[in-house]
Amino acid sequence: MVEKELHDYIRLIQLRGCEEQTTEVKAAHCGCPEKLYDTISSFSNQNSGGTFIFGLDEKSGFSKVGVYDAQDLQKKVMEYCEQMTPVVRPVFTVCDEDGLVFVSAEIPPVDIADRPCFKTAKGRLRGSYVRVGDEDKPMTEYEVYSYEAFRKKYRDDIRNVAEVTLNALDTDKVNEYLSRKRNDRPNLALLSLEQQYELTGITRDNQVTLAALLLFGIYPQAFFPQLSIIATCVPGLEMGDVDLTGNRFTDTKRIEGTLSDMLDDALSFVRKNMRTATKIDKETGIRMDLPQYPMDAVREAVLNALIHRDYSFHTEGMPIQLVMYSDRMEIINPGGLYGRLTVDQLGQAQPDTRNPVLVTAMETLGKAENRYSGIPTIRYAMKKQSLPDPVFVDSRGDFKVVLYHKPEMIQKKMSAPSEESFANVQDERGLLEFCRTPRSRAEIIGYLGISSGQYALRRYLDPLIEAGAILMTKPDTPRSPKQKYVTADR
Secondary structure, eight states: OOHHHHHHHHHHHHHHTSOBTTEEEEOOSSSOOSOOHHHHHHHHTSTTOEEEEESEEGGGTSEEOOOSOHHHHHHHHHHHHHTEESOOOOEEEEEEETTEEEEEEEEOOOOGGGOOOEEGGGHHHHHBEEEETTEEEEOOHHHHHHHHHHHTTOOGGGOBOTTOOGGGBOHHHHHHHHHHHHHHOGGGGGSOHHHHHHHTTSEETTEEBHHHHHHHBSOGGGTOTTSSEEEEEOSSSSTTOOOTTOOSOSEEEEEOSSHHHHHHHHHHHHHHHSOEEEEEOTTTOOEEEEESSOHHHHHHHHHHHHHHSOOSTTTTTOOEEEEEOSSEEEEEEESOOOTTOOGGGTTTSOOOOSOHHHHHHHHHTTSOOOSSOHHHHHHHHHHHTTOOOOEEEEETTEEEEEEEOOGGGTOOOOOOOOHHHHHTOOOTTOHHHHTTSOBOHHHHHHHHTOSOHHHHIIIIIHHHHHTTSEEESSTTSTTOTTOOEEEOOO
């Protein structure tokens, strides 16, 4: 950043009165702060990087105190950065204001293939951190493993399952699968059966793989009880809500079997528990059924959870969750987005594949297309039924798809907000001030500085819209590309 940007940054921090996902404030008027390693690590391990601002005192309301010595401070911060693996190269900016000197240190993101960035002396497991809000949290063993799995291209879908033999597989399903493989690859038929098993991922080093068990097992959950789907219907908006008779769930089921079995049973569960409206076309008299959720979207969301979830030993005790609330459905699978893919790139960029054998096998079995069309299919199916766009959330260790079935969930009309609603507004990021001039979604996302645009809007903008503190300029067409958002007059 240049000096003017640093001046603006200081004013923005004082206006908001808080640190953020990408900002850490340090006083530094009495010397270089200690223990910068945690934040250097967490900034380096997020796609957006982060920035230290030295010279503001958080304890006194982010008042200006300046730094003790700009040159020495930069030298010591650089020493901290050189004690990281990989070494971090910060970018410094210095400015003076009100007779005081301020310093910023921008910490760039480390390439995902080199993550996690950690304090060398503490080691990878104890010295790696992740940024959560304005705090630095130690990475879990699983989070560290996730980066290592991508870097070293671990193949957890074809890891050996020592206690499983070929007797645990359905021979007819295996033979049908191999027959399809041989039709596409005639040379495969020239090999011995053992070689065919090895080349198609059924065995590895003459041991049955996890993929084979999940695809063709007679009862896979006998070995991995939690590699299943827990499907639940909640009679409210949040887990813990109860119906009039005090029931927490109106229906719940543990869905087991092979991947294909679980996909089919999950769709049956959704059909059973969602409502279907009937509409008669006035011109043709033809009856049309309108389900709460388009099944094409549900199928793709469940299929993606099954074939793209993490199957490492870290997550083998975690089932997929399918929860139907009164206003939405959530499908949550263990394992966040894999590799370099971000939420904003879903459906647009070709992703790295966590479980290539499972994906190609499900394609061979006719259950998946393997053409990266799943996310576009979900979006199109929701749009075709005039429902809100699907919401995708990539968080620490899991990935969530949220499907809303009520169009009015996003179709907020412009209305005069009450004084009570304003009193309860939580404006953590200063959006009310920013939106005094009408702003587009892209402008708001850029202002918030969060890599996941959907998360940024849902977390910080939507609550202000619901409170009536921020209004849409085109309330009748909420998803209009020309939509802008403006702070309501009080």
